[in-house]
Each structure stands twice: as structure tokens, then as C-alpha cells.
Amino acid sequence: MKFVVVAALCVTLGSCAWRSTALPVFFDVxxxxxTAQDGQPFDSKVLTGKIWVAxxxxxxxxxxxxxxxxQMHEVQxxxxxxxxxxxxxxxxxxxxxxxxxxxxxxQAHGATAGRWYFLTGPVPAxxxxxxxxxxxxxxxxxxQHSTRFVLVDRHSRIRGYYETSEPGAIxxxxxxxxxxxxxxx
Numbered sequence: 001m002k003f004v005v006v007a008a009l010c011v012t013l014g015s016c017a018w019r020s021t022a023l024p025v026f027f028d029v030x031x032x033x034x035t036a037q038d039g040q041p042f043d044s045k046v047l048t049g050k051i052w053v054a055x056x057x058x059x060x061x062x063x064x065x066x067x068x069x070x071q072m073h074e075v076q077x078x079x080x081x082x083x084x085x086x087x088x089x090x091x092x093x094x095x096x097x098x099x100x101x102x103x104x105x106x107q108a109h110g111a112t113a114g115r116w117y118f119l120t121g122p123v124p125a126x127x128x129x130x131x132x133x134x135x136x137x138x139x140x141x142x143x144q145h146s147t148r149f150v151l152v153d154r155h156s157r158i159r160g161y162y163e164t165s166e167p168g169a170i171x172x173x174x175x176x177x178x179x180x181x182x183x184x185x
Contacts, residue, residue, distance in 0.1 A: 022183075023151075023176055026158040029133055034090075034121035037102035042119055047156070051180045052086040053173065054150045055164075056130055056137075058093035059105040064147045064164070069109045071170050072149070076116055078174045082181050084154070087116040090129060092145045094120045134158070149173055153180050 029044075036042040053075055057065040072087055079085040091097035097105075102118035111118065120126075127139045136146035151160035151173060160176050162169040 023153075023159040023179060025153075026161075027133065027135065029152055029156045029158060032125065032129060032133075034119040034125060035099055037099050037106050037118040038113075039099040039103075042117060044156075047086055047088070047152070049154050050084045050086045051082070051154055051177055052088055052152045053177070054088045054090065054134060054152060055148070056090045056092050056134075056145045058091050058145075059097050059101055060093065068147060068149075068164050069105075071164050072116070073110050074170055075149075075174060075177070076110075076112060078170075079177055082177070085115075085177055085181070087111075089116070089118045090126060091118070091120045092126065092130070092139050094123060094126060151176055151180070153183070 032044045034042045053072070055068055055072060057068055059065075069089070072089065076087055091102065097118075097120050099120065102120060106113075106116065106118050123139055130136050130145070131138050134150050136148060136150070137144070139145075147164045149162040149164060149169075150158055151162070153159045159180060160173070162173045164170070
């Protein structure tokens with residue numbers, strides 16, 4: 001009986017204790033300039049006012065990258081109705097992941113142009129993003145990299161990290177994207 005009363009109150013008031021709380025704010029993402037898969041300069045200003053998800057991969061990865069790219073494709077499909085959601089995959093192997101290689105990879109994985117960007121650039125710029133901005137790791141010859149996705153809000157603030165090998169990480173990310181889409185500030 002008590003449960004019915006609590007459930008009725010929750011429905012009436014429109015909120016319950018088990019509902020998710022606001023996402024934390026971790027770090028700011030500064031402006032950056034790289035090169036997109038189409039060979040054109042990429043200015044991060046195109047992400048201003050957008051919600052976006054970042055990851056670090058490389059196209060010849062025999063390990064987690066194919067799974068991560070497939071999961072990013074899931075995110076692309078699950079958020080298709082949200083026009084201001086973008087996806088950004090940074091390479092950790094800029095020597096091999098040239099724009100034409102990234103373009104082929106993007107096409108092979110069903111990336112929507114103008115929605116999902118594959119970026120390359122100078123090692124120092126990618127290192128700064130990987131290590132200092134997103135706090136994921138280091139670019140080095142081993143090509144070891146994080147398997148986390150990073151959620152960034154419309155104000156270029158990191159709002160979440162999602163370990164792609166954990167069950168439920170992608171649905172949680174999609175839910176959090178929708179939560180950010182409902183945020184007003």
C-alpha cells in the first residue's frame with residue numbers, strides 16, 4: 001500500500017528519487033584545429049553550441065577500435081533525431097590515418113558526413129587533446145589508448161566518461177545525451 005502511495009506521489013509530482021540527477025561538469029574543452037576526413041581544416045568552433053561525443057581510435061587497430069566504432073555508430077543511430085548532436089573520433093595514429101584513410105574508414109562504418117567527424121593532425125595537438133584536455137592517456141608508438149567515450153555539452157564542458165567495455169555504457173551515454181538535450185543552461 002505504501003508503495004502505491006509513493007508511486008502515485010511520484011507520478012503526480014513528476015519526479016522520483018530514482019530519477020537521474022544532473023550530470024557533473026568535469027573540464028572545459030578549449031578550441032582546437034585539426035584536419036577532417038575530407039582533407040579540410042577542422043575548427044572546433046563547428047562544435048560550439050552542440051552536444052558531442054569524443055573517442056580516440058585508429059583505423060588499423062586489431063583490438064577495441066572496431067567495437068568502439070560500432071558503438072559510436074549505435075550512438076549516431078540512437079540520437080539521429082537530435083540535430084545538434086555530433087560525434088568526433090580522433091586518431092591516435094596520425095602517421096597512417098591520413099584524411100583519405102579516415103574517409104574510407106568513415107564510409108565503411110556508416111558515418112554520416114557533417115555529423116560524425118574523423119580527425120587527424122600533428123602529434124602534439126592530438127597529444128594535448130588526449131592527455132591534457134580529455135585526460136585519457138598518452139599518444140605514443142605503442143598505440144595504446146583509452147576505450148572510453150567522452151560526452152561534451154553545448155558549452156564545451158566534459159560531462160561524462162563511459163567505459164565502452166562495460167555493459168550498459170552505451171545506453172547510459174544515450175540517456176545522458178538526451179538529458180543534456182533537455183538542459184536549458
